Amino acid sequence: MTGIIFTKVDNGYSGALDYNELFFYAKGIPGVGPVWYSTDVPLYDKQAMADLIKEQQLKRIVVAGDTPGMVKPFLTGAMVIAGNNPEDVVLASFREYGATDNTKIDRAKGILFCIALGVTFAEAALPEETDVQPDTLVIGGGIAGIQASLEIANGNQKVYLVERTGTLGGHMAMFDKTFPTLDCAACILTPKMVEVGQHPNIEILTYSEVKGVTGEPGNYKVKILNKARRVDLATCIGCGICTEKCPAKAPSEFDNGTTLRKAIYIPFPQAVPNKYLIDADSCTYVLKGKCGVCVKVCPVEGCIDLDAKDQEMEITVGNIIVATGFKPFDAGKIERFGYGKYPQVITSLELERLINAAGPTEGNIHFRSQDKKGNWIFSVESGMPKSFAIIHCVGSRDENYNKYCSRVCCMYSLKLAHLIKEKLEDADVFEYYIDMRAFGKGYEEFYERIENEGIHIVRGRTAKIEERNGRLMVRSEDILNDQLIEQEVDMVVLSIGLEPREDAAELAEMLGISTEEEGWFTEANYNTDPVNTFVGGITIAGVCQGPKDIPDAVAQGSAAAARVLQSIVKGKIKKSIKDMPLEKIEEKAKQFSNSMEGKS
Amino acid sequence: MSYEPTIVAFLCNWCSYTGADLAGTSRMKYASNVRIIRVMCSGRVDPTFVLSAFKEGADGVLICGCHPGDCHYHEGNYKCLRRYHLLQKYFQQMGLDKDRLRLEWISASEGRQFAELVDSYTETVKNLGPCKMKQVIETLT
Numbered sequence: 001m002t003g004i005i006f007t008k009v010d011n012g013y014s015g016a017l018d019y020n021e022l023f024f025y026a027k028g029i030p031g032v033g034p035v036w037y038s039t040d041v042p043l044y045d046k047q048a049m050a051d052l053i054k055e056q057q058l059k060r061i062v063v064a065g066d067t068p069g070m071v072k073p074f075l076t077g078a079m080v081i082a083g084n085n086p087e088d089v090v091l092a093s094f095r096e097y098g099a100t101d102n103t104k105i106d107r108a109k110g111i112l113f114c115i116a117l118g119v120t121f122a123e124a125a126l127p128e129e130t131d132v133q134p135d136t137l138v139i140g141g142g143i144a145g146i147q148a149s150l151e152i153a154n155g156n157q158k159v160y161l162v163e164r165t166g167t168l169g170g171h172m173a174m175f176d177k178t179f180p181t182l183d184c185a186a187c188i189l190t191p192k193m194v195e196v197g198q199h200p201n202i203e204i205l206t207y208s209e210v211k212g213v214t215g216e217p218g219n220y221k222v223k224i225l226n227k228a229r230r231v232d233l234a235t236c237i238g239c240g241i242c243t244e245k246c247p248a249k250a251p252s253e254f255d256n257g258t259t260l261r262k263a264i265y266i267p268f269p270q271a272v273p274n275k276y277l278i279d280a281d282s283c284t285y286v287l288k289g290k291c292g293v294c295v296k297v298c299p300v301e302g303c304i305d306l307d308a309k310d311q312e313m314e315i316t317v318g319n320i321i322v323a324t325g326f327k328p329f330d331a332g333k334i335e336r337f338g339y340g341k342y343p344q345v346i347t348s349l350e351l352e353r354l355i356n357a358a359g360p361t362e363g364n365i366h367f368r369s370q371d372k373k374g375n376w377i378f379s380v381e382s383g384m385p386k387s388f389a390i391i392h393c394v395g396s397r398d399e400n401y402n403k404y405c406s407r408v409c410c411m412y413s414l415k416l417a418h419l420i421k422e423k424l425e426d427a428d429v430f431e432y433y434i435d436m437r438a439f440g441k442g443y444e445e446f447y448e449r450i451e452n453e454g455i456h457i458v459r460g461r462t463a464k465i466e467e468r469n470g471r472l473m474v475r476s477e478d479i480l481n482d483q484l485i486e487q488e489v490d491m492v493v494l495s496i497g498l499e500p501r502e503d504a505a506e507l508a509e510m511l512g513i514s515t516e517e518e519g520w521f522t523e524a525n526y527n528t529d530p531v532n533t534f535v536g537g538i539t540i541a542g543v544c545q546g547p548k549d550i551p552d553a554v555a556q557g558s559a560a561a562a563r564v565l566q567s568i569v570k571g572k573i574k575k576s577i578k579d580m581p582l583e584k585i586e587e588k589a590k591q592f593s594n595s596m597e598g599k600s
Numbered sequence: 601m602s603y604e605p606t607i608v609a610f611l612c613n614w615c616s617y618t619g620a621d622l623a624g625t626s627r628m629k630y631a632s633n634v635r636i637i638r639v640m641c642s643g644r645v646d647p648t649f650v651l652s653a654f655k656e657g658a659d660g661v662l663i664c665g666c667h668p669g670d671c672h673y674h675e676g677n678y679k680c681l682r683r684y685h686l687l688q689k690y691f692q693q694m695g696l697d698k699d700r701l702r703l704e705w706i707s708a709s710e711g712r713q714f715a716e717l718v719d720s721y722t723e724t725v726k727n728l729g730p731c732k733m734k735q736v737i738e739t740l741t
Contacts (some may be wrong), residue, residue, distance in 0.1 A: 162610040176709065180672075181669065182669060182670075183669075183670050184615065184666075184667070184707035184708055184709055185709075186618065186622075186707070186708035186709040187614050187615045187618060187666060187670060187672075187707055187708040187709075188614075190618050190708055191613070191614060191618065238625075239626055266625075268619070269622050269625040269626040269711070270618070270622055270625060270708075274625060328732055356709050357711070357712060357713060358622060358626070358709040358710070358711055360714070362712055363710075364714075464659045526657070
């Protein structure tokens with residue numbers, strides 16, 4: 001007969017395992033005789049304990065608890081005195097197998113059950129393998145999603161790439177240059193986008209969103225909402241007449257509101273797919289019910305359908321890669337910097353578009369000005385600023401907003417300073433930083449290079465930005481010289497940080513994966529398993545797991561693809577441990593236990 | 601009828617060809633005199649390519665590559681630059697105007713710059729007049 005002794009540790013933690021429940025559960029396990037708390041038995045008196053063992057005719061003793069190893073030596077001694085095998089004192093350590101709090105009481109029960117039957121928990125609770133569907137879903141068409149899709153598609157497997165906006169590319173497409181190599185971002189990204197667009201194994205679903213996920217690892221049913229594009233992808237010839245004639249305008253998402261676009265538009269000239277789409281929020285026909293100019297001028301009959309409705313489709317996939325990326329911090333939240341109040345306070349992403357040769361000002365930095373209709377946009381007609389202040393850590397490393405470091409801002413701020421100097425040689429550039437985080441290969445060298453280009457790098461936080469004499473006055477501290485400083489500049493650039501998407505939590509719930517306090521998706525293990533989640537068949541890649549730069553996002557995209565290909569090549573995928581119900585574990589433990597008895 | 605020169609342009613796949621593509625998709629207008637040949641890298645442009653272009657009747661040759669430091673193959677554009685200087689010397693010896701060959705750096709986001717470059721270069725070649733290379737070779741052989 002087997003006896004169970006619980007070593008109860010009362011650490012006053014409210015979420016701790018409910019030992020009373022486990023106690024009663026233990027009594028019901030087959031083959032189990034007496035169940036005690038360690039305080040109920042003469043644990044430290046070997047002779048008395050041995051007598052008790054004899055009296056109860058115990059052959060095995062299971063010591064269960066958070067740290068059961070502590071009392072084992074006393075019991076092995078007692079077992080020897082009682083004439084039994086000392087190796088028959090076994091431990092059921094809840095913490096070791098991850099049953100750390102009361103939400104995981106089923107796992108604790110499973111551990112107890114297995115050990116009592118003489119089966120190791122890892123053996124019985126080994127997740128089952130199931131067949132895997134060969135298709136893969138990639139959520140997010142940014143650089144991480146593109147990379148992952150290409151890796152899988154080049155392995156001859158089908159990929160569905162779902163993208164919320166009208167084009168692939170994500171945030172990287174908006175950047176002018178990448179740090180520290182100063183490569184042109186479009187030169188790296190656009191050939192990859194074209195490759196995705198032409199790949200026979202990739203089905204691109206732009207302007208679409210994932211609406212629901214059911215099923216289990218290896219066999220997910222995914223509901224996808226195809227938002228009405230109102231332009232037929234197959235017949236649109238991309239002539240551009242509709243955009244020319246369209247009367248409605250709205251701020252361009254791709255150019256970060258630095259310029260206006262029409263209601264029927266291509267997000268940017270190198271978009272993939274390079275077809276038009278209608279923005280329902282600004283289209284006159286959708287809003288007021290009459291216009292239809294685009295339909296009249298379109299040379300292809302039936303190409304534009306203004307009354308098109310959203311459609312839903314369902315696909316079956318074996319694996320899902322989540323690469324949803326980030327949302328830039330809303331600089332308007334920090335009132336003291338005056339974003340939205342002073343037109344010459346701009347965000348780094350806006351400057352990125354201004355500097356880009358394909359941007360609204362053809363690569364020249366101009367002041368923000370009002371057009372005839374009162375929209376604040378950047379145009380080549382206004383003057384050029386001569387001095388700049390770049391403020392680091394806007395919305396990052398700040399208890400009031402985000403505590404974490406966004407990781408890329410230091411480097412991209414240095415890059416922007418360099419690009420400003422490249423465009424306007426005589427400009428004065430001031431950088432205000434807290435700590436300079438140049439953490440990667442070649443980054444420190446890049447920092448040194450920028451320092452020597454005549455950029456004023458000031459260490460200290462910025463307190464406030466005010467308007468004075470028509471210019472902007474930056475009040476800041478200079479820690480290294482131990483003084484408060486004021487500097488008048490023409491333009492202030494806020495280096496905004498990275499934030500999780502607003503609906504990241506919603507998606508996480510849909511997929512059953514978890515998010516961290518800040519909202520980033522949780523990986524299985526920070527050091528050794530940064531792409532898997534706790535749910536089988538769902539991997540994460542890119543910034544949605546935590547702030548990272550382009551090389552890291554690309555590397556993670558490839559890593560996620562490797563995990564997916566691994567399961568597809570094998571044809572089998574492991575279910576998650578948490579999918580396993582207690583009954584299943586009990587059943588398997590019994591099976592193992594019976595087969596062991598048969599052998600001996 | 602005014603004289604329209606024929607210009608052969610060698611564009612690198614990664615930066616300049618994408619830049620020219622951007623000029624096209626952005627609907628920028630530029631001179632139609634240019635005949636684009638896509639090469640994987642400006643470093644692929646062998647000097648004999650340039651010479652055979654003239655032999656076949658081109659009036660000017662334009663080579664575009666990634667900006668220095670941006671090359672997809674690390675140093676292809678530097679190799680191109682060396683050959684360009686070499687060709688310039690050779691052109692002088694052959695009595696060809698050095699303006700008949702031009703090397704420019706165009707990145708993928710510089711559609712506008714590409715369109716402007718084509719326009720200005722077409723103008724330059726127009727002023728130089730037709731290249732007699734083809735005729736000379738034909739009369740000699």
